[in-house]
Every structure is written in structure tokens, then in C-alpha cells.
Amino acid sequence: MTESQIFKLIASELNLKSKQVISVAEFLDDGATVPFLARYRQEATGGLNEEEIRDVRDKLEFHRTLEDRKKTILKSIEEQDKLTPELEDKIRSCADLKTLEDLYLPYKPKRKTKGDMAKEKGLEPLADLIWKQQTIEGNPQNYARNFVDKEGDVPTPESAMEGALHIVAEWINESVEVRDTLRNIFEEHAVIRTEKNPAVKERTNFEDYYDYSNKAKYLKPHQILAINRGERENILFVNVELWDEITLEQIDDVVIEDERSIFTPQLQDAVEDAYKRLLFPSLERELRNELTEKADEHAIETFATNLANLLMQPPLDDKIVMGIDPAFRTGCKIAVVDETGKYLEGTTVYPTPPQNKQEEAAKVINKLIDQYRVELIAIGNGTASRETEQFIAELIQNRKKSGDKKELNYMIVNEAGASVYSASKVAREEFPDLEAAQRGNISIARRVLDPLAELVKIDPKSIGVGLYQHDVNQNRLSQKLDDVVESCVNQVGVNLNTASAPLLSHISGLTKRVATNIIKRREEHGKFKKRDQIREIDGVGDFRFQQAAGFMRIPESSNPLDNTAIHPESYEAAEKLCNLFNINLEKLGTEREKIENVFEGIDKEVIAQQIGVGVPTLELIIENLQKPGRDPRENLQKPMLRQDIMKMEDLSIGQVLEGTVRNVVDFGAFIDIGVKQDGLLHISNMADRRVEDPHEILSVGDILTLKIVSLDLERGRIGLSLED
Known part of the structure; x- marks a missing residue:
């Protein structure tokens, strides 16, 4: 397929004009970036946005890779002196990788098979008789007897027939039509069945799949990923099941063209052998891989959407912020930063168990608040977060009771990746005189002032807004998340005189x-x-x-x-x-x-x-x-600030309150409502209609009005519904 044909095909696939695809391809080949094209070359691309340009980029990469694979395959078959004009046409016109590999299968170098050994014994002519189905008179055994060669390791007619059928089974396995037929059967009827490994005695997170079955086509992405992880951790056994009898009949319909052939029973035996020994294992792997790819893509898209919403959270400008990285035994690390994010001072206090030095911690924190006129306290949402939140809420209330009229609030901040940052080269270069433990709290404070500027310093995979992000295709995930970061940074733009090196490195064209x-x-x-x-x-x-x-x-x-x-x-x-x-x-x-x-x-x-x-x-x-100098984030909802905290015991069914979306997953969203445990807004409680995708309704960072619909104090579970 020529480049021109590829461009036409992509235009058709994406419902674009060929000249738009050609324009994008030429710019990308010259090194232009997606953000640059989307913003500054709209006349040339016909107004394509970033998502559309990336779709063109990905299609170009796929089709060019496909063409390279075709060249490799054609060269390999030609070197074997087996390339016919008909086969070459089929390969060159092929538009998908599966069919291409099916066409190559008979010529693909592989280990010596049973069929190869049978061919070496001279049994291919007998296999050919069976395969062509043109012999309608005589006895199969008599034909097989002609190939007996006691010196050549074919001692009996039965062994001759057995060897010939091994050859036929491989021909059946290599048939594009047979594989397409079976592939369609798998797609429509294959059942995934899971059961618990009897050796597992303790409770696990996979109990829903201890005795589970469902058609593969009905499995949801999060179910596929859970099953895969359970299998990988040796907790689940996973099998693919088909109704073999019906399946074999459908393959017979493809292979057996003339039932008058005396070799029809032998051909049916070869079909069964090919199915059980070769076809089923191959297409079972293919099905599992396709399910995983589909689930991966969905999980990656979910992560990317959540990451984009998190990165685009509006900054809280012009505030002096105290960041707290909570902990129990090692104490809460504190850092104060000014309005520009400049580090002013830091220390460690121990208000949480086991030390419980709350009075001493309050003195230290109050002194820092007064000294630097702190307006906002940002608390990381990790270990000891809620205990620290309780302590800070009481401290704020005590200051108000003592007559302090200064506005002071706190908020819970997603601290995912703060520890990764604190040990990174970037953090060491920024704060060479501080220990790693004293850098994470600075990151937490700065995330309030400008989430985007701070979060770009961290590997996106370490920012905890994903679903099974460590299980999916890591190369694809990295590319997608890099696209998201690139898009967000360039959408906002950077102040050349204040931006950090990590932030600048994501600007279009920069390294x-x-x-x-x-x-x-x-x-x-x-x-x-x-x-x-x-x-x-x-x-x-x-x-x-x-x-x-x-x-x-x-x-x-x-x-x-x-x-x-x-x-x-x-x-x-x-x-x-x-x-x-x-x-x-x-x-x-x-x-x-x-x-x-x-x-x-x-x-x-x-x-x-x-x-x-x-x-x-x-x-x-x-x-x-x-709107000169406009920040596209300025019109979004500002983060929710608090001065007091509730306990689980303060909640009641029917109570209406506000909460902040922390993470959006397939089955709903986790919401911070100001108590120790995040509540779950299940997808079924998001609207008075069926919701297919929670992202249709809400995003990370949204502030919502919610109603409590269920409470389980013992298990710490809160069920929520969305209020109008």
C-alpha cells in the first residue's frame, strides 16, 4: 500500500478529508508537535483538534508498521521460493494484522512439527489425496498401504494414515477461512470461567471470581483486569470454554467440500485433531490477549481522563500555604511556602499516635502560622491523614475561640507521588540541603498553589488516579500519559521567568x-x-x-x-x-x-x-x-476549603453534604466528604437514567452536592447518591 493509499484509508477510517491527513502527516514527519498543529496550523489541518491529530498520528504509525511487516513477510516467503502472484496480492491488500499473520502462518519459520516429520517420510501425497476429497471409490486403507515403508519408519497402513493426517491437521490450522470461522465463534460464544485455586486458604480481593463464568464478549474491562491479576497471583484458575461439538461441526462445514470422498471420516479426525491440538490453544491465547488489550485501553483512557482533570485543577493563587505530610511513628512533616512556592521553613511534629504530642505540635504550628501569616493548610491524604485532619480542624477552631479573626482553612490534597518526587533528582537539585523526608511536604503545599506546575515533576504513573495502572501495557500507558501532560501544559502555557525545568521540558518543541x-x-x-x-x-x-x-x-x-x-x-x-x-x-x-x-x-x-x-x-x-494572559483553569471550580471535620458517627442516612471527587473508576467515584473514609458514589446512583460511563457525569476535582444512602460504620463504608 502506498503512502497515498494509506492517507485515503485513514481519512475514510476517521471520517476526514485526505488533504487533512496529508497535511498532518507532513507536519508530524517534519517534527511538529500536536499542540502546535492544533493551535497554530488550523488553516492547514482544516481545524483539527489535538485528539483528532493524535488519532491521525496513531493511525499513521499503525499502517506504516503494517506496511513494514508486509515487506518482511514478502521477503521471507520470496526467499523460500513460495511467493505466488495471488499470495502477494493478498498480502499487499491486507488491512489488518491478524489476517496478515494468518496468511504468513504456513510459511513462518517454526520448530519441526509432526507434519514436517510426516512429510520427510514421504506421506504428503497421501495427505494431498485426503485434502482434495476427489477420491470417491476404494478403501482408505488400501491407499495408505501404498505408503508403507518399513525401513523409512512407516511400518503399517495405520502409521501412514496417522502421519498423513498430521499433515492435513496443520493445513487445516493454517487455513485463513478456518481460522476466521473459529475466530468468529470465539468472539460470539467463548465463555471465560474462573475458579479459586484450592491451595489459597486466606481471604483475598478476588472472591467474586472464585466460581464465576461469563461470555467473553460481556466481560467489562475492570473484570478482565481483575481476572488477569488473580490468575497472575495464582489465586484464580482461568479457562476458556466452547461447545466443542457444535464448533467442530462448523469447522467441518468449511473443510469438507465433498462428503462422497472415501476420506471424509479421516478428514473429520484431522479437523478434531487440528482444533484441539493447534487451533483452540492458538485462538484461546489470541482471545485472552484481545480482551487484555481492550481492558488495557479502557484503563489507560480512564487514567488519562482522571489525570487531565487533576492536572487542570485551578490554582489557588496568592496564598501562603503550609503543607503537611502526615504519618504516625515518624511524625508529620511540615513545610511553609510563600505565594510563589518558595520554601520558607519546615519541621516535624508528632500530634498523631503513638506519640500524641498534640499540645507541643500545636505550639509549633501556631508559631509558624503567625510568623508567616499562613492562610491555608494542605494535608496529604495518605497514612494518618484523617488523624492529622482532626488535629488541624481542632487547632483552627481553638484559634477562632481565642479571638483570631484571620481567615485560615485547610484542605485534603492528593499526595500520590510525593514520596517519588522527594527522592527524585529534581527534588535533590531543588533542595540539596534537605533530607528526602522533608521534600514531600513541600510538594504537597505547592500542589495547592499550582497543581500542574508541581505534578509534572512526577512520573504520571505515580499519580494515583488510575485503575490497575501497573497491570496494563506500560509503553502504551506512558505514551498516553505523556500526551495528556503535553496537552495540559501547552493548553495553559508557562511563565518563562518562573517555570521549573520539568515544566518547561513539556512545552512544545523543547527537550x-x-x-x-x-x-x-x-x-x-x-x-x-x-x-x-x-x-x-x-x-x-x-x-x-x-x-x-x-x-x-x-x-x-x-x-x-x-x-x-x-x-x-x-x-x-x-x-x-x-x-x-x-x-x-x-x-x-x-x-x-x-x-x-x-x-x-x-x-x-x-x-x-x-x-x-x-x-x-x-x-x-x-x-x-x-483576555491577555488568560489561564484556561481560572473559570473551573476552586478546591473546597474546610475549617472543621466530621466523624463517621456524625453521619446519617439521608444527610445532604458536599464532597470532592478524588478518583473516577468504571463502577463509580470515590468522594472526599470530610470524614476519615471516602464515600462511594456508585454509577447506579449518579442519575435517574442508565449511565454507561461515570466520566459523562463528573470529573476528578468536581465539588458535588451528595446524599448519604447507606452507612456501614463497622466496615467504614459510605454509599452516596448525587443530588440535583
Whole structure:
């Protein structure tokens, strides 16, 4: 298949125009990034968004890989001198990997088989007689007797027939039509049955699958992943079952073309042998692999969606924050950071068991609050989180009782990955004088000020918003999560004068080395004053500048456009637009209302032509003139702040309260409602209709109004429903 044919096929598969696919392919091949194409090349791509461009990218990768595989297969068959024009046409026109591998199966190098050994004994002509089904008179044994060779290890007619049938069984196994038929049967009728390993005596998390069966096509992704893990941990035995009698009849229908053949009974025996010895094990593995791939893809998408929502949580600007990394025996690590995230001071206190030094801890914390005018306390949600929350809530209430009128709140922060960060090279470089244990609390505090800027320092897989994330295809997971981080960072943009190296490294076109060079240049020469100075960085040529510049903000620049998402290549057009409508660029930040009104009802086609750009670029310029330096996160719900805490015993069925979504999974969402245990909002309680995907209803970070529908104090379980 030529590149042109691939482009047409992808356009058909994704319901796009061929020229859109060609344009994206050319840009990607030249090294352009997805965020750059989605924002600054809409005219060329026909307005494709990031998701659509990534779909094109993934399809391109698949079809190019498929074409490479075809070349390898054709070369292999040709070297065996077995490539016919008909087979070559079939291989070249093949559009899926399974069929391609089926076509290659008869020619694929493999260990010597029973059929190979039978061929060496000269039994292929007998196998050919059986396979062609053209012999309708005589006795099979008489034909087999012609191949008896006592010196050649074929002592009897029976052994001759047995060897010939081994050859036929392999031909049946290698038949594309047979494999397609059986594949369809597996897809429609295969049953997955699981049972407990009798050697397992203790209770496990897999009790739902101790005696379980379901059609493979009805299994949900989380069930597949649970079954796989149970099998891997040797807790479950897993089998695939089919109704063999009916299945064999359907394969017979494909293989047996003339029942008058005297070899029909032998052919039926070969079908059964091929099915049980070769076909079933092969397609069983294929089915299990396909189920796993389907479950992996779903789990990866769930993780990616949750991660995107977590990264895009709105920052709580201009607050002095105290971060607490809770613990029992080793104490609670405390860090205070200023409005910019600069570390001010840290220590360790022991308000939780076994020490229970609450009075001493309160003195230390109150002193830090007063000294640095702390406005918000961020508590990690790990071990001892709720005990620490109880202590902080009481401390806040005691301060209020003593007459403190200063606003002081706390919130629970997802601390997943904080320990990974604290031991990382990035953390060591940021805080070389601090022990690892004293760095995680800084990360917790900074996650409040700007979740995105802090969380990009951590391997996305360590951020706990996934489902079986350690079980799925790790390469695919990494690629998907990298896409999410890249998308979020570039959607928000970065302040070139404050961004960390990890944050900069995710900007379109930049590498870790270039990001490090930017930090070095900043430290040696001070703040950047204009975007053009990026060109001075070692490793930044014209192309890299083109890819990155639009995603960087310089609030200190004398050119207000440097603090917008308007690309430098469009500055001239932006200035023409401002001149057309008498807009003073120097007053972008103070004349917002006037600028918003001036563009109402304009003919965008005409104006775009006047300033020499396409309509999408004009719309981008107008949006950024109206809202210079806009953060897309600013209109989202701010995190919920608290001053007091409830106990499980304070709850009652029917009670209505607010909660924050911590994680969204297939069967519902886990909600922080301010007690020790997160509540479960089951998918069945999300709406007065059937909900297929919880992400349709809510996202990580959402603040919801909920009703308690069930309570189990002994097991610490809280059931919730969504209130209108």
C-alpha cells in the first residue's frame, strides 16, 4: 500500500478529508508537535483538534508498521521460493494484522512439527489425496498401504494414515477461512470461567471470581483486569470454554467440500485433531490477549481522563500555604511556602499516635502560622491523614475561640507521588540541603498553589488516579500519559521567568536539555524581557523557536503580545488588527470591556483577509486581545476549603453534604466528604437514567452536592447518591 493509499484509508477510517491527513502527516514527519498543529496550523489541518491529530498520528504509525511487516513477510516467503502472484496480492491488500499473520502462518519459520516429520517420510501425497476429497471409490486403507515403508519408519497402513493426517491437521490450522470461522465463534460464544485455586486458604480481593463464568464478549474491562491479576497471583484458575461439538461441526462445514470422498471420516479426525491440538490453544491465547488489550485501553483512557482533570485543577493563587505530610511513628512533616512556592521553613511534629504530642505540635504550628501569616493548610491524604485532619480542624477552631479573626482553612490534597518526587533528582537539585523526608511536604503545599506546575515533576504513573495502572501495557500507558501532560501544559502555557525545568521540558518543541539551558540562562542573566531572547538559548534554532514560542508567557515584556497565546509569527497581523479598530496595545490589560465590544458582529472572513491570516488565526488573536494572559483553569471550580471535620458517627442516612471527587473508576467515584473514609458514589446512583460511563457525569476535582444512602460504620463504608 502506498503512502497515498494509506492517507485515503485513514481519512475514510476517521471520517476526514485526505488533504487533512496529508497535511498532518507532513507536519508530524517534519517534527511538529500536536499542540502546535492544533493551535497554530488550523488553516492547514482544516481545524483539527489535538485528539483528532493524535488519532491521525496513531493511525499513521499503525499502517506504516503494517506496511513494514508486509515487506518482511514478502521477503521471507520470496526467499523460500513460495511467493505466488495471488499470495502477494493478498498480502499487499491486507488491512489488518491478524489476517496478515494468518496468511504468513504456513510459511513462518517454526520448530519441526509432526507434519514436517510426516512429510520427510514421504506421506504428503497421501495427505494431498485426503485434502482434495476427489477420491470417491476404494478403501482408505488400501491407499495408505501404498505408503508403507518399513525401513523409512512407516511400518503399517495405520502409521501412514496417522502421519498423513498430521499433515492435513496443520493445513487445516493454517487455513485463513478456518481460522476466521473459529475466530468468529470465539468472539460470539467463548465463555471465560474462573475458579479459586484450592491451595489459597486466606481471604483475598478476588472472591467474586472464585466460581464465576461469563461470555467473553460481556466481560467489562475492570473484570478482565481483575481476572488477569488473580490468575497472575495464582489465586484464580482461568479457562476458556466452547461447545466443542457444535464448533467442530462448523469447522467441518468449511473443510469438507465433498462428503462422497472415501476420506471424509479421516478428514473429520484431522479437523478434531487440528482444533484441539493447534487451533483452540492458538485462538484461546489470541482471545485472552484481545480482551487484555481492550481492558488495557479502557484503563489507560480512564487514567488519562482522571489525570487531565487533576492536572487542570485551578490554582489557588496568592496564598501562603503550609503543607503537611502526615504519618504516625515518624511524625508529620511540615513545610511553609510563600505565594510563589518558595520554601520558607519546615519541621516535624508528632500530634498523631503513638506519640500524641498534640499540645507541643500545636505550639509549633501556631508559631509558624503567625510568623508567616499562613492562610491555608494542605494535608496529604495518605497514612494518618484523617488523624492529622482532626488535629488541624481542632487547632483552627481553638484559634477562632481565642479571638483570631484571620481567615485560615485547610484542605485534603492528593499526595500520590510525593514520596517519588522527594527522592527524585529534581527534588535533590531543588533542595540539596534537605533530607528526602522533608521534600514531600513541600510538594504537597505547592500542589495547592499550582497543581500542574508541581505534578509534572512526577512520573504520571505515580499519580494515583488510575485503575490497575501497573497491570496494563506500560509503553502504551506512558505514551498516553505523556500526551495528556503535553496537552495540559501547552493548553495553559508557562511563565518563562518562573517555570521549573520539568515544566518547561513539556512545552512544545523543547527537550530536557533545552529546558535546563533556559533555567541556566535565567539564573545567569536574570529574567527574560521578550520572546525573541529564547533564540539565544543553546539548542534553540528557528524550528524549535517556532514550535515553542507561542506557549511561553513573559509578563515582564514591553510587548503585551509576549504575554498571550498569539504566536510571534502573527504579531504583524495582530498589530494590523489593532490599528484597524483603534486598539492601544499598551493598554490591553485595562481596556478589556472596550476590546470585547469592538469585535462584536464583525465579518471575520473580510477582516482575516485584510490582515493576511485565516479565520482560525484571527479568532485566536481576538480571544487573546480580549483576555491577555488568560489561564484556561481560572473559570473551573476552586478546591473546597474546610475549617472543621466530621466523624463517621456524625453521619446519617439521608444527610445532604458536599464532597470532592478524588478518583473516577468504571463502577463509580470515590468522594472526599470530610470524614476519615471516602464515600462511594456508585454509577447506579449518579442519575435517574442508565449511565454507561461515570466520566459523562463528573470529573476528578468536581465539588458535588451528595446524599448519604447507606452507612456501614463497622466496615467504614459510605454509599452516596448525587443530588440535583
